[in-house]
Structures are given as structure tokens and as C-alpha cells.
Amino acid sequence: MTPRARLGRLLNDALHRVMAEDDSVFVLGGDVADPQGGTFKITAGLAKAYPSRVFGTPVGGAAVLGVANGLALTGEKAIVEIPSGGSVAQSFDQILTMSSRLVSMYGRTLPIHLVVRCLVGSGQGDGAAHGRSPQRHFLGVPDLHLFELSPVHDPGEQLAAAIGLGRPSVFFEPRSLYGRYPLTPRAEPGVEVTGPFGGSRWMRLVVGAGAGGPSGVAAEVTVFCTGGTVARSVRAARALAATGVTVQLFVPSRLFPFDLEPVTGFVGPGSLVSVVDDGPGPAGWAGAVAAALATRLWGTLRKAPVLLASAASVVPAARELEDRVVISSTDIVRRLVRELETP
Template structure:
């Protein structure tokens, strides 16, 4: 990495406010708990009251009063920014917005400046519950003279705030999850996407694939939904639909002129937002697009929003209500298929060699036989292109056929999803290696081994019938249960049994191999963590991210990589260790439905807040069972997180082909001597299981001491953060 990382959105907002206060001596800020050292509920106003004590006003809990005072300041010739602690409470200020600051602009016979911006933190996905998680933008649409903006990772909040003050009144909506995300800059989004700004700094961000492929779908979304929209675009690319994403800096009134040509050229236009269903911003955008270019659209605009429901507190219920990337992709795919005529599939093309590599989950494709025009009519029919079972991970030799995504006999195109199979840890899609008519050869509910036949693809509709239940079409009856062994007959009641689920079977395979193949040893140390826990609490307040001991342990482990590189390696043979180029660390996650070890990427180069975001996403994926093989592979070392209170010590295994696993126990209170006086202290136990062929006890203890030193010293932790 070169240079400093891009700032987080909360830092960009804070910097924008500082710049505006420096430039505008008549600017005031009003809000609850906005004074230092607290600096606002999400730390957006940090430092302002220290530098401008006369112009930053901490107020009582009265949203209507705060907004009314701001309107009065503006009428008197000053400027004002109002901070709502949560956007949900903007409802209490609705009268002042509707009947004072928006009406005063034009109801006195001449235009009256109203330089007021009301800032509103909005949105869910943080478990804050029904009254602190709403996206209330839609309730302020259509108020004359009132402009609505939303922060995004693409737009400079200084430009949004300045324009809102210069042409006010305005409201700026700030998605709370976005606060800890880094802004995009220099046209780069990720390895698959880039962006450009259309219509100036408060115009549209246009996100495209790096190969600049033309859009099949244009997905419009506000800034708070941008990351989900980009993730959905990646999912749709895998399903054969190239998606461009458009993110406006100003929600209302929208300036559609710069993007109309792009919308007119797409097969489908969709609008996605987190607001609950009914009367949405997306419906407003759809109405305006229909009015402008209806004759050029190939289908009506598809509006997507969260469910018509309150936002629950429980994470799994909240996830079921709020709009997510998977649902965006699924509904767009369905709408595109419904609104567009199907493409005529080409006949299967024989690959050049014995195997055609059509992607990581594409089935092996042997070369098709040459056509035999002289074949007798009663000869055997030509075999179709086989869809085999690829190897999806290193743990399983067989997978469960969960669901066929295409009907038996259906026409499919190359790359179309055919079937979902379940490994011990994830659900994966198998795609068509060629175009053709599908003949299913493995029924839902059956187990298939690596290399076995799932289906065949034919140039013409197949006329054969499946020969056995294992080759039946989707929905066929499951294979009958095995008969009771004769030895069990007449011996009284059958014993009670418990069949391990596939996730636990996968865990069993991993630990069995570990115990059989890895000569592991174990060492442990005890670490005092009071100072670190205190620093993490202040860091959480500063960044808005929920940073705790798990993130700190991962970061401290990553910091040891330069000193102990071989502990992050893999044994190639009895004499050679393959070293890791990047510090990718697996972490244990168990949401009650199986143990998973997803991998945090490039931990040495990322902040604690970044790691916190990834860990939260992992917990949600574990709960929903949404991990992919890519999430679970590639770790150089694993950290077993067992930080529940009361856990004394955990002796982990070494997960082949890794060489080490770190464990961290729960916080315990101990009496320790502080300058000769007994005093309570919070301690945790750090453990290290290590492959004794590569690592000796002295190195293991030195490694644990290095991790312990980083956790024991808050200043060292600060260095790791930076």
C-alpha cells in the first residue's frame, strides 16, 4: 500500500464542517451532545466546539426547538447546521421543516435566503431497533424549496453542505453504517469496478465494471445503499447481467439530465433504497424517468425497497426486513428475464482440450465427440455435454444436491446457474459449462461425489427418461431409507441416535485430519487487558465502529508477521515451508448452526474498524448460512475466538495445512500485585497450538509474548491502529 488510506465518511464529514466553519464566520451548529469531548453521537462534530465555542451550541432534547432556532438564525442573516442525534427524531421537527424553514423562502413577497441544513443519521443494520433504524428520507419528499441530499462514499460532503447552505434549506441524510466506511477516490472502487462523477461534485457517481462493458441493467441507489448495490452488481455479473450503478449526491429534486442517455440504453432500470415500502424515493424516480423516456424503456422501472415493516432489533429479523444485496440481485434477475425475450441458445461448442475452464465453479467439460453423419438410426444417441461435480474444498469428498435452479428439459445458456450443492460449510452454485437443453441426472436430496455426473446438456431437447430415482427431475421422491439390519430385529427398542448435520460432519473431518497428521504442541500465557479494553471503548466512540477484544487480538497477531513469518506458513514437505505474502487470518465464528472459519484479508494493512466491519458481516453470514468457499479459504493462520466471560483457556487444533492456531479466552478478574498492593485486574489467556515439526516451544512463547505486549500496552495498540 502507498500513501495514507482514504478517510472514512465520518472523517470526511468532520473535515467538511471544520472547513465550512473556517470559511463562514456566521455559521452556527446546534444539536444534542455536540460539544467536546463527546462530539456528537457519531463523532461528526468532534473538535468544533473547541475551535469555535461561541458558534457550537449544545441544546436540550427538543428537535422542534433546535430547528426553529436554526430558522430564526437564518432569518436574522446567519447560517445554521442542525444535527439530529438520530434521523428518526426528525419527525419531531417536521412542523418547523414544513411550515417555517421551507415556507419562509417564498412567502414574504420576495425570496428570502434560508441557509439551514438539517443533518440526519439514518438507516439500520446496526441492531438499534424500530425507533433508531429508520430511513426517513421519503417523508420529506416534495416539500417546496426543500432539497434533500445523502452522503455517499463517492461525493465530497463539503460540496453537499456548501450547496445546501447556499441554496437552502436542505436536509443531509447520513447512513450510519456508512460512517465507518472509507470514501472512494481517484476513480477506484475495487478490483472489479471504477467510477466517475457526472454533472459535477454534487451530481451522479457512475460505477462501471473495469472493462467498461455496456450496461444491461442500470441500478440507481442513494449513497447509503451503494455498497449493497455494488455487491449486487457483482452477483449479477456472475449471472450474465452487466450492471452499472448510479448514486446521486442530491436525492430531491433529482437532476436526471446527465444520466438519461444511460437509462434509455439499458435493458432494465432499477431503483434500490433502504426505506420501507410505500411512497418511496424510488417511486418518485420511477415516475420521473417514465415521464421523460417512457418510449425508450424496454421495461418499467423496477423499484426495490425494504419490507413494509418496522425494523426489528434482532439481527436475523432486521436482515429479513432491510433490503440486501442478494435480494437486489434476485429481483433484478427475475425482472430482466420477465421483461426481455430469451436469447436463443447456441449449440454446445466443443472445448479445445479435455477440460474447459469456465470459472471456479463450472463443471468439467470433456471434448465433445465429432459428429457422425453415417451413424445408423438404431445406434446409441450422442452423449450430451456432462455437468460434473467440481472439487469445491479440501475437506469434503461428497456434496448434497440442494436445489435445481433450472427445470429438467429447460434451455440454458453457458454460465447460467444450474444447481445449488451444499458442502460442509457453504452452499455453492454450479453453472452451465455450455449452452443446451438440460437433463438432470442427480435428484435433489442426493449426495454426489467429486467428478460424478450431475446433469447433461444436449443440443436438442432430450427424449430419454431418467433410469433411476438418482436421475430424476427436480422434486422427485427421495431415495427410500435403508432397511433395518437383520441383527437389529427383535432386540428391543432401537437405540436413540443423533445424525450430525453437514456442517458438523465437515468440522469432524477437519479435526480428525488435524489430530492424525499434525504433531501439535500447546503453550499459553495470561495477559492483563484493562488498559486495552479502555482504549477500545474510546476507539469505538471515536470511529463509530464496534471494536472489541477479537479485533485487537487479530490485529496484534498480524503485527507479529515480520518477526515470525514461518508461523504464518504452510508445510510443503519435511524441509520446506511456503511463506504467506499477505496476512490473511481465519477466525472462528459459531452462530449456533455450525462452526465456520472465514478469513479476514490483509489484516496487517487494515484498521481495527475495518476488521470490526468484516467480523460483523461474518457473524451475519454464519447466522444465515451464506458463506461461500471463497470466504472460508486461504487463511495463513487461524484465531479461535472464545471471549465469552468465564472461559478459562482453550486448546485449539492446528488446521492443516496451516502451522498454528491462536486461541483467546474470556475476560476474568484476578487479584494481582500493583506496587505491592493487591488489586483487581482483567485478564485473558492467549494460547497457541503449533506444528512441532516447524515451531519449537521457545518460538511459540516468544510469539505469544509479542502478541501479549501489543495487547498490554495501549500506546502499542494505537500504533497498530495507525
């Protein structure tokens, strides 16, 4: 993964590579064909290179997922683009009722190679219709794997893992990341990046005096966050580090099922643990991870894990109002400072 290419370009390269290496892969979705090349050009060039395997479809998530399920059930591999977190609701029934159940509903385990690429997140004035983070609605569905595009993971490896699982998966892509470069020590001086760890392929970021890898000084604050909140969490960690507080962050490639065992050993006794969620609290990925961490680490933590999430509100289109709803680095700093100051 080269820092000279933005994440959107890396994801486009990954799609080209997957289709070049496997002629059983099909791409479907509204506007995925050229010249549009997807809502944010992530599928640009695919239709020109593979015209018989790229299908631009009408708006209709349930119908598109039905076709994709049929392809996967007959042994092909399908990648579907859902243009926004708001419109994924149209596909929810097919994903929940059919995609996830095709694996085991026929009396034997069937490989189902299906990836639903779902554009999510806010921060660009997209409003209530498009600026949503619906990850919570897909948590806990048997045989359904959830991934999230991340600035500290290789998009090509993430996509290859999802399509190669033999299980249906949803690959959430925070649109704010498409124009960003991968986060590397060179790109973010003072941030140490190590990993991956375990099945969720956690990446560990250390900011502050504790930078030095697993053998470094124990972090006073530990933050679990997903790809869409990494930049905000790093900014918050830098602000805390400036006051002498060492912060470590853990970012997963796979949101669900999550595998905490390989990383809980990094959480030292007396550490303040927080989980950040781009969606509205309290239910969701952050709540599930916080509950699991409390169960595993109870008695060793400073206090119960702190859940940090966006407000329980629709996302306004006006940027000033949006900033009041969506969790920000300032929100993270204020809450963690208050928790550190409270016995």
C-alpha cells in the same frame, strides 16, 4: 477526497473547514459540544475551536429547529444535528411549516442558509426507534433541498453546497457510512467511476464488461440508488457481472429536486432499469424516480422500472429479523435475475 480517511472523519473535517471560513455559521444539537462531539463524533472539536458558535441543546427537535430558523432568518447560517431518523419527526413541523416557507413568505425571496443533518439508516441493530429512513416524508416540499451522504461524493463538497444554497436543506447521513472509506476505483477494483453529471451531481459506476465510460458497451441493467444503498448495490452488480451481465449504477448527491436529464442518455434501449430505496416501499424517493424514468423512457425500456425497497415494516432490533426487513444485496440480485429471465 482521500481514500485514506473514512467518511465520518471527512465530514468532521468539512464542518471544521466551513466554520473556519465563515464566522456566521452556527452548529446546534444535542451533544454536539465537546467532549461528546455529537452522537458519532462528527462534531468533535468544533466547540473547543469555536466555543461561541456551537450549542449543545436539550432533547427537543422543534425548539432546536425554531432557534435555527431564527438564526437563518436574521442572516446567519445554521447547521443542526438530528441524532436519528426516528427523532426527526419532532422537527418536521418546523422544517415543513417554517424552514421551507421562510424563503418566500415575506413577499420577496430571502436567502435561508440552514442545513439539518439527519442520521438515518439501519443495519446496526438500532431497532424501530433509530433505524429508520424517513427521506420520503420530506420529498416534494417547495424550496426544501434533500442531500444524502454518499461514498462516491466528497462530503465537504456536499456540505458546502447545502449550506451555500440559500435554501433550507436536509442532509441525510446513513450512519453505516461513517466508518467506511470513499469508494474509488483503487478501493473497488473493477468498478469504473465517472461524473458528476447535472444538478443532482450523479456519479456513474460501471461494473462488468461494459466498463469503459460513456462510450463503452451499453449496460444491460441500470440501477439508481442513494448513498446508503451503494455498497449493497455494488455487491449485487458484482454478482450479476460474474454471470456476464453488465451493470451501471447512478448515485445522486442531491435527492430532491432530482435532475434526470443528464443521465437518461446512458440508458440504452432494452435496458432493465431498477431503483433501490432503503426505506419501505412503495412510496418515496425510489417511487418518484421510477415514475419519472418511466415517463421519460417509456417505449425504450425492457419493461417498467423495477422498484426495490425494504419491507413495509418497522425495523426490528434483532439483527436476524432486521436482515429480513431491510433491502439487501441478495434481495437485489434475486429480483433482477428474475426480471431478466421474465419476458
